[in-house]
Each structure stands twice: as structure tokens, then as C-alpha cells.
């Protein structure tokens with residue numbers, strides 16, 4: 001029997017809801033029927049359907065995520081809700097769907113793809129384990145003590161600071177917070193580029209978990225909180241899902257986080273998981289305000305986050321203006337020439353000429369070549385790790401070639417979230 005894959009149409013909504021419900025009900029989520037219906041109604045246009053002569057047998061959702069890399073962007077396909085009708089599982093349909101998706105997504109402009117799942121299965125389609133990053137704050141009940149200091153005191157603020165924190169007004173603060181988020185995240189690699197939409201209607205009730213820090217009528221800090229599961233199937237906990245501050249008002253970070261952590265203390269002991277950027281400047285500022293936290297990088301090897309490159313040359317071309325800007329900012333170009341990059345199933349070349357970097361599709365004969373994994377090149381592109389952290393991959397390169405790579409791919413204060 002032959003199978004074809006196609007984009008979903010709105011007529012597929014009942015089928016998407018039904019396949020989703022039937023495939024995922026085994027995991028015991030109590031509201032799985034409503035959840036599948038909601039996903040089908042709200043996101044049907046992102047689904048791909050695989051069908052045989054009888055009709056759809058399998059489906060997957062592909063969300064397009066534009067990710068910032070300095071002044072450039074790359075496009076990621078976020079794959080989820082992979083499901084095969086239960087009576088047809090184990091026949092190879094899920095594998096066929098994934099193989100077909102990997103074949104067609106590069107043609108739709110995607111540079112890379114991410115998913116979370118059982119690694120044994122998804123490795124077959126080229127995905128590699130990829131980190132996830134969080135910042136976690138431990139919170140104890142406010143009357144508990146740590147080395148003689150009550151948590152209420154540890155998380156307390158002066159009346160002056162406290163008066164500057166208030167709930168975010170989804171109507172009145174929309175534009176100012178949008179501006180603050182853009183300034184705080186300007187050029188930040190790994191940040192999702194998204195439209196913040198239009199402001200909520202006037203009079204919309206504020207969400208008490210989303211806070212702003214305001215000085216003389218100007219918003220200098222923002223914290224978007226949430227109460228929900230960190231990973232699917234986990235009980236809800238307090239989380240910070242977005243954050244920004246104006247470094248001219250460094251106390252904004254302390255004021256917002258302490259206020260939020262005191263709210264979380266109502267369910268203490270608990271751990272508050274935050275999607276903060278991995279930014280030393282922010283970490284030092286929070287430590288100076290007596291806050292302590294763990295910077296957590298999860299490295300799943302069995303079940304977890306995975307990524308792969310879909311179009312290496314296209315991805316490097318997309319970020320070439322940013323790579324050129326890095327070379328220009330370095331003020332020197334220690335080496336000029338073409339450098340080949342090989343990852344499983346793909347190759348590309350970087351042309352480095354004075355202060356300009358361009359990318360091409362094939363390794364040129366005689367060029368030095370670095371052979372790396374999909375995960376490594378993505379860590380470089382997203383600024384999660386610097387090329388210099390992989391000396392074993394560059395042993396065969398000349399010193400100036402290694403320095404050029406270190407200039408092009410440094411570790412940067414990357415955002416966390418959209419890639420893992």
C-alpha cells in the first residue's frame with residue numbers, strides 16, 4: 001500500500017483530533033480528549049498528514065520558529081505530536097512519516113529541526129541529543145531559616161523597591177514591554193523572533209504572575225511568570241518564561257525575582273524554573289542581590305531534546321552577515337581562505353576574505369576541513385558553546401585558522417528556550 005504526505009487542510013480538524021486522542025491516550029493525561037481537540041482546532045494548519053488509499057493514518061505538527069543569531073535569523077522546524085493510529089503502529093508508518101518530513105522540510109526553507117522524545121527512535125532520522133538550559137531557584141517556606149536568616153527576610157525588599165513592582169497591564173504596558181524586550185535581547189542568539197501581537201483590550205485583568213518594575217512611569221524590568229508543568233506530565237510549578245531588564249536599573253532583576261519567588265513560596269518547598277539567558281552579567285547581578293540559583297544544562301541521552309541540521313549551507317549563508325560583523329568587530333582577520341565543514345550527510349564551505357564571510361554548498365578541493373556533529377555546529381551557531389571549546393576537532397588546523405573559527409563562533413550570552 002502506498003502512502004503520501006500532504007499539508008493538513010481545515011477539513012482534517014476532526015481527524016487530527018481523533019488520531020491525537022487515540023495515539024496519546026495511553027499516557028494517561030486526564031484531559032487528553034479536550035487537549036487533542038484544542039490542538040487540532042488551533043494548530044491544524046501546521047500539521048502534515050500521511051494517508052493511504054483509505055485515509056489519514058499518521059500525522060505530525062511542524063511549527064516554524066525563527067531564531068535570532070546576532071543580526072540574522074535561521075528557521076527551525078519544531079516537530080511534535082507525531083502520532084500513528086494505534087491499530088497501525090509498529091508497521092513502519094511512523095518511521096516513513098519522519099523520513100518523508102526530513103526529505104521535504106529543507107525545501108520549505110527550514111535550516112534545522114528540533115523535537116523531544118525517545119532518542120532511540122528519533123536518532124534514526126538524524127536527530128542528535130541537544131542540551132536544554134534552565135536557571136533554577138530553590139524556595140523554602142517563608143518562616144523557614146537558612147543559616148539563621150528567615151526566607152521572608154532573604155526574599156524581602158525595601159519598601160521603596162517593592163513599591164516599584166506591580167502586575168503587568170496587558171493593555172497599557174504592551175508597547176513599553178515590547179520595546180524593553182527588544183532592547184534586552186538585541187542580537188541575542190537563540191532568541192525566538194515572534195510577533196507580540198496587539199495589546200489586550202483596555203480593562204483586561206492583569207495576570208498576577210507577570211510583573212513589571214517601573215521607575216517614574218518608565219518600565220525598567222519585566223518578568224513573565226507562569227504556573228504549569230516544566231515538562232509534559234509533570235505537576236505544575238512556578239516558572240519564569242520571559243524576562244528583561246534595563247541594565248541602567250540593575251535592581252530591577254532583584255525586585256522582580258524576589259517578588260515572584262515570594263509568590264512561589266506559598267507552595268514551598270519548591271523549585272522555580274526560569275528561562276533566563278545564560279548571561280554572566282545577569283548572574284552576577286542576582287548573586288550580588290543575595291539570590292542564589294543553579295544554572296542547569298540538561299544533557300539527555302535517553303529521552304529528551306534533540307536537534308539536527310536540515311540545510312548546512314543554507315544555514316551558514318543565512319548567518320554570513322553576522323559572521324562578517326564578528327570578523328569586523330575583531331579588527332583583524334588572522335587567516336583568509338576557504339574552510340570546509342562536514343557533518344553527517346551535509347557539507348558546506350566558509351569563504352573568509354578580509355572582513356567578509358560567505359558560505360557555499362560544497363567543500364573545495366584542497367581546503368582544510370573540520371568534521372563535526374549536527375549538535376556541535378548548532379551549538380556554535382546558537383552561541384551555546386564556542387569553537388575554541390572543541391580543541392580536539394581543530395588539532396589538524398593551523399593556529400590562524402583556529403583563531404578565525406574562534407572569532408566566528410564564540411560562546412555568547414544566548415537565550416534559553418526555543419531550541420531546548
Ligand SMILES: CC(C)(COP(=O)(O)OP(=O)(O)OC[C@H]1O[C@@H](n2cnc3c(N)ncnc32)[C@H](O)[C@@H]1OP(=O)(O)O)[C@@H](O)C(=O)NCCC(=O)NCCS
Nearest residue numbers: 023024082083084089090091092093094095116117118121
Ligand atoms: C511513536 C510512534 C509515532 C511510532 O510510530 P510507529 O509507526 O509505531 O513506528 P514504526 O513502526 O516506524 O517504528 C516502531 C518503533 O517505534 C518505537 N516507539 C514506540 N513508541 C514510541 C514512542 N513513544 N516514542 C518513540 N518511539 C517509539 C518502537 O520502539 C519501535 O522501535 P523498534 O523498531 O526499535 O522496535 C507511534 O508508536 C505512536 O503514535 N505512538 C503514540 C504517540 C507517541 O508516543 N508519539 C511520540 C511522541 S515523542
